[in-house]
Amino acid sequence: MTIYITTPIYYVNAEPHLGHAYTTVVADALARFHRLLGEEVRFQTGTDEHGEKVLEAAREAGLPVKDFVDRISGIFRQTWDGLDISYDTYIRTTAPEHIKVVQEILARVYESGDIYFGDYGGLYCFGCERFYLERELVEGRCPDHLVLPTAIKEENYFFRMSRYQDWLKDYIKAHPDWIRPERYRNEVLAFLKEPLEDLCISRPKRRLDWGIPLPFDGNYVTYVWFDALINYLTGLGYPKGSDFPKYWPGAQHLIAKDILKPHGIYWPTMLKAAGLEPFQHLNVHGYWQMSQGKMSKSLGNVVEPRSLTALYGIDQVRFFFLREMVFGLDANFSEAALKARINADLANDLGNLFARSLGMAFKYRQGLVPAPGTPQALDQEVAGRAQEMAADFLHYFPALEFSKALHGVWEFINHLNRYIVACAPWELAKAPQEAGRLDTVLYHLLEGLRWIAALLRPVMPGSALKMSEQLGLGLALWDQPLPHLLKWGRLTPGTQLQKGPALFPRLEAEG
RNA sequence: GGCGGUGUAGCUCAGUCGGUUAGAGCAUGCGGCUCAUAUCCGCAGUGUCCGGGGUUCAAGUCCCUGCACCGCCA
Secondary structure, three states: OEEEEEEEEEEEOOOOOHHHHHHHHHHHHHHHHHHOOOEEEEEEEEEEOOOOOHHHHHHHHOOOOHHHHHHHHHHHHHHOOOOOOOOOEEEEOOOOHHHHHHHHHHHHHHHHHHHHEEEEEEEEEOOEEEOHHHOOOOOOOOOOOOOOOOEEEEEEEEEHHHHHHHHHHHHHHHOOOOOOOOHHHHHHHHHHHOOOEEOEEEEOOOOOOOOOOOOOOOOOOOOOOHHHHOOOHHHHOOOOHHHHHHHHHHEEEEEEHHHHHHHHHHHHHHHHOOOOOOOOOOEOOOOEOOOOOOOOOOOOOOOOHHHHHHHOOOOHHHHHHHHHOOOOOOOOOHHHHHHHHHHHHHHHHHHHHHHHHEEEEEEEOOOOOOOOOOHHHHHHHHHHHHHHHHHHHHHHHHHHHHHHHHHHHHHHHHHHHHHHHHHHHHHHHOHHHHHHHHHHHHHHHHHHHHHHHHHHOOOOHHHHHHHHOOOOOOOOHOOOOHHHOOOOOOOOOOOEOOOOOOOOOOOOOOO
16 A cells, blocks of 8 residues: 655745644654555655745845745755654755656646637736736735736636536545545535636746746746646656556645645646546645734744744654644644643653653663563553554544544553552552562553554654663564554563653743 | 634533533642652532524524624635
8 A cells, every 4th residue: 555645845935834834744744654554655745936926035035036945945844854754755846857747747738628828817016027806906006016007918828627627526526535624625615616717827928937938838937836736746756657656546635724726626627637537635734823922032933843843842843733733623823832732741641651650660670571460450451441542543543633543642641640540559569479460560551651652653753762762662663563563462571671861851830 | 795614611622413410631729649750640610502593302413593703705
């Protein structure tokens, strides 16, 4: 089984923000999860570098456009490296191989008769070098230059998108979880109730030359969305090689809700017109709403991902993203909420459970994994709950229900904390005749922690690795597919545990 | 203006097909433990389920309507 996970290619007119980081972390967690299942995964992200707004941003920055896009694209890449994003390919739309693919698709659609030449009229501001919609104007004037726009007509190329409206509607109806969650599927269907307009896919070069030339008319460059969406094909080496046929059937796009229309309507109809199969899933998420509360004094703007990870840690931020937001819905972002998650879930629940369990193993058993005796009811319950947690996790995670998947892990963590109280190992340690009982309890704790580490690996790769090291897990119990790891009792008695610093230090109240 | 979404504890939210006394986490209060990162465990709560009307033996849930906020489209 193969799977191809993509983020949007990010538009380089601005630096990465929280929303970009969320999409990318979700994609990464999914990619890591599927790799852990033993599937072949291709994971792609990158940057979108053509179009008017990029040109404007470069001008404002006082840089030649190529230098500008190199710089911002580099910042995105560094940001992802700083979030442990395990992308396989990083695509840039200014790369020669991408330009070739776009021209190839354009030529193909042109030859099939789905691209035609026609008039395009609108209100144009010469100062901005762009068209405006009525509603974008302020008292009928360009909001930047405060001049009256000129009504002009120009000839352009159009993609005959309307031809595929019925096909698209039928396809969505026949494939209920093609666009998910359902609310976004409904939104696209609602949009398709109205007649679909054809899509203008060119810009005259005299007005904008920062784009990919149309292969059939050198006086025009390609509209930026038509160019950008095709990156998903470029990344698989389309049309040559074996990667495209191998990975495309398992393609899953991840996007935020603001770009639902290009991905839910333009893209599938473009694929259809080019004679290609649709992707497998379009996964759509909501927005982080910035709460009104004051941001930390230490930062001008904490929503910058690199500042967040520097302050709170990579895994802490990744965990917060996946735990706090219900995929598809909006969620609130605040530093207070992030800190609360870190202290309550990571430091107090998981971190402390890990510390007290290993602490007892060192204090009572010299840091060696003891051999368990015959399990009693309480021990059997621990093993049973571990199985439940794993089954739920494997069900929820690929369905993008990260919040539920993690909630289940934390129920197990809480259960282990209660198990410790119920068994009171410190009492067992005082009674020599209870030595076997203490061994059994310690073993169940450590084995439970091994399961937790295995499941959390896609979400918090660095912390999970630390857990595995402190648990003394070798390759045979770590770098293996999940189904191989999730068998109760695989932790080997006699294994030497390792001491380490606190996994998730508690954040003290701000001074 | 059209279409859609949301409104549940102090805060953030879950609530399946209409079915017992509406739940979780955080925050708060009290008690317990000492292995642990002042952590953990137990107990205690607090509700006009946005307002109004309707259907039903039964409504947070379904229907109508009003209000507030949000999104998409024009």
